[in-house]
Amino acid sequence: MAAITDLSDLINRQTGGNSGTPENIFFHKVPRVSGVAATAPISGRGCSLWTYDGMPAGGAVPTSAVIPDKTTQGAIPFTAAGGGRDKHLIGASITPLTAGVYLLYDRLFHIGGLSGTSTAAQQIQDDPASPALTRNTGGAGNIAFYEIYTIIGTTSTTLTMTYTNQAGTGSRTSTINIGATGFREVSRMQRIPLAAGDSGIQAIEQIQLTATTGTLGNFGITIAQPLAWIPVGSAGTMGWRDYTTGLPGIPVIDPNACLSLMFIPSAATAPELFGSLATIEK
Amino acid sequence: MALTDFNEYVDKLQENRVADFQLSTSIARTLRLNASWQSFNPAPAIPTTSVALDKNSAQSIGPIPDISTGRLTFLGGRFNTSTYGAGCMLLVDLLNVSGGLNATLTTAQTTNLPTAALTRYTNGEGVMAGIVIYTSVGGTATTVTISYTNSAGVSGRTSTATSFGGGGYREAAILIPIPLQAGDTGVESIESVTVTATTATAGNFGVCMFKPLSMISLESATGAMSLDAVSTGCIIGSLAEIDPDACLTISVFSAISTSLTGALILTEA
Numbered sequence: 001m002a003a004i005t006d007l008s009d010l011i012n013r014q015t016g017g018n019s020g021t022p023e024n025i026f027f028h029k030v031p032r033v034s035g036v037a038a039t040a041p042i043s044g045r046g047c048s049l050w051t052y053d054g055m056p057a058g059g060a061v062p063t064s065a066v067i068p069d070k071t072t073q074g075a076i077p078f079t080a081a082g083g084g085r086d087k088h089l090i091g092a093s094i095t096p097l098t099a100g101v102y103l104l105y106d107r108l109f110h111i112g113g114l115s116g117t118s119t120a121a122q123q124i125q126d127d128p129a130s131p132a133l134t135r136n137t138g139g140a141g142n143i144a145f146y147e148i149y150t151i152i153g154t155t156s157t158t159l160t161m162t163y164t165n166q167a168g169t170g171s172r173t174s175t176i177n178i179g180a181t182g183f184r185e186v187s188r189m190q191r192i193p194l195a196a197g198d199s200g201i202q203a204i205e206q207i208q209l210t211a212t213t214g215t216l217g218n219f220g221i222t223i224a225q226p227l228a229w230i231p232v233g234s235a236g237t238m239g240w241r242d243y244t245t246g247l248p249g250i251p252v253i254d255p256n257a258c259l260s261l262m263f264i265p266s267a268a269t270a271p272e273l274f275g276s277l278a279t280i281e282k
Numbered sequence: 283m284a285l286t287d288f289n290e291y292v293d294k295l296q297e298n299r300v301a302d303f304q305l306s307t308s309i310a311r312t313l314r315l316n317a318s319w320q321s322f323n324p325a326p327a328i329p330t331t332s333v334a335l336d337k338n339s340a341q342s343i344g345p346i347p348d349i350s351t352g353r354l355t356f357l358g359g360r361f362n363t364s365t366y367g368a369g370c371m372l373l374v375d376l377l378n379v380s381g382g383l384n385a386t387l388t389t390a391q392t393t394n395l396p397t398a399a400l401t402r403y404t405n406g407e408g409v410m411a412g413i414v415i416y417t418s419v420g421g422t423a424t425t426v427t428i429s430y431t432n433s434a435g436v437s438g439r440t441s442t443a444t445s446f447g448g449g450g451y452r453e454a455a456i457l458i459p460i461p462l463q464a465g466d467t468g469v470e471s472i473e474s475v476t477v478t479a480t481t482a483t484a485g486n487f488g489v490c491m492f493k494p495l496s497m498i499s500l501e502s503a504t505g506a507m508s509l510d511a512v513s514t515g516c517i518i519g520s521l522a523e524i525d526p527d528a529c530l531t532i533s534v535f536s537a538i539s540t541s542l543t544g545a546l547i548l549t550e551a
Binding site for chain 2: 007008011012013014015016017018020022024026028029030031032034035053054055056057058060073077091092093095097234235236237238240242245272274275276277278
């Protein structure tokens with residue numbers, strides 16, 4: 001990967017020089033899913049915007065284990081870098097109706113159709129993984145979520161995730177609570193912590209609930225590679241990040257990335273938002 | 283051509299080729315996208331037929347500097363809000379507008395449609411569609427859809443229903459972005475508009491098509507807020523290329539009710 005040399009290199013490429021191919025990507029989301037008002041998010045807890053209507057249109061609820069990519073319905077469209085160059089994310093912004101912290105991520109893997117009542121092991125990618133990740137395959141920095149597609153039950157229980165970590169070690173396990181208020185509602189996207197010492201995920205073999213939540217519902221597991229956290233302090237303002245001057249440096253967007261959004265709202269209001277991503281190639 | 287380096291960038295800034303704008307009133311609605319060009323001074327007329335816009339249109343910030351063979355580039359600007367607070371300014375190339383639709387009719391409306399043919403971004407890739415309200419529609423919340431041709435040239439596409447009428451979706455001079463049908467990445471033309479149920483007041487609304495160019499953060503600004511593409515932050519989409527005939531205009535999304543004046547700094551690079 002070729003790094004951007006200096007400010008002059010950046011300016012030159014942003015104005016189209018040296019095959020910089022600048023692309024400013026714009027998107028909007030409305031607080032509706034398939035034309036119907038979206039379920040209000042839970043203040044302070046993760047909410048998926050994967051299925052939200054807008055431009056791009058909302059993604060579909062996965063019915064099997066899938067590796068989504070830039071062509072998958074719901075992905076924010078962009079032009080893949082050409083000529084052996086990388087696509088660098090130099091800036092990102094969101095102006096929303098609901099304040100919070102927004103996450104732009106590459107949706108590496110997802111599965112739906114999991115049961116909120118079954119206490120048997122529920123296969124995710126199995127071992128060996130199928131389908132295996134096709135992007136960020138080493139797993140470093142990858143994080144996992146459970147994502148609620150149809151409301152599950154009111155009984156809190158424990159979800160145990162069995163996975164292969166970034167070092168290729170399988171049968172690692174970690175747990176998170178699931179079910180009951182705040183952990184059952186449609187669009188909830190709850191991060192699943194990793195076992196001590198782990199810093200990423202190559203694959204998830206299975207998940208298992210300790211007890212039923214009381215309602216079958218429909219939930220899934222998503223593996224994500226975070227690209228940009230965009231905090232928005234209050235509704236109606238613009239949260240922005242300039243990666244040429246701020247940490248964590250300038251992220252590279254995989255040519256097949258399934259660019260998606262989730263957020264942690266500071267109010268229980270489904271967001272309407274407008275956003276942009278600024279990119280150049282080198 | 284492109285800017286060679288930082289020194290050339292500074293030289294271009296010093297040319298100070300500006301295009302001015304002024305809103306005559308505060309934005310129509312906080313926490314919504316506003317069709318802020320409707321508040322320019324002098325105000326554009328409410329459109330009837332669909333009109334393809336350019337740099338000479340009343341909706342455009344101007345004057346847009348003439349260029350020869352180079353690239354018209356957005357360098358930054360000076361912005362003044364009338365009220366202390368924060369918001370966002372979306373810089374867009376407004377491609378066409380139309381009006382004369384009725385918010386009590388539930389049949390597919392084709393008045394002043396289809397939209398005028400695009401004269402820029404002609405295949406519609408990345409072009410967004412919106413509803414612009416010129417005279418307030420009713421207080422009954424319903425939804426609206428459009429039938430359109432997508433950027434692949436496929437006609438008969440139907441947008442996903444989105445909110446229309448009722449608080450926040452009825453006031454004059456707001457802009458309601460339209461969610462597209464799954465798989466679509468732009469709009470080439472709009473053929474009809476359908477309101478699902480009456481909002482109870484006819485009002486006057488229409489559609490517009492626009493290409494976003496840049497997002498600008500207005501951060502607790504009173505007095506002059508000077509921003510440039512390199513040193514100040516607050517601009518995502520800085521150094522954006524602008525079509526030389528662009529109807530360069532703004533849509534404000536703000537937490538506060540504010541008016542806005544300012545100037546965009548443009549250059550040929």
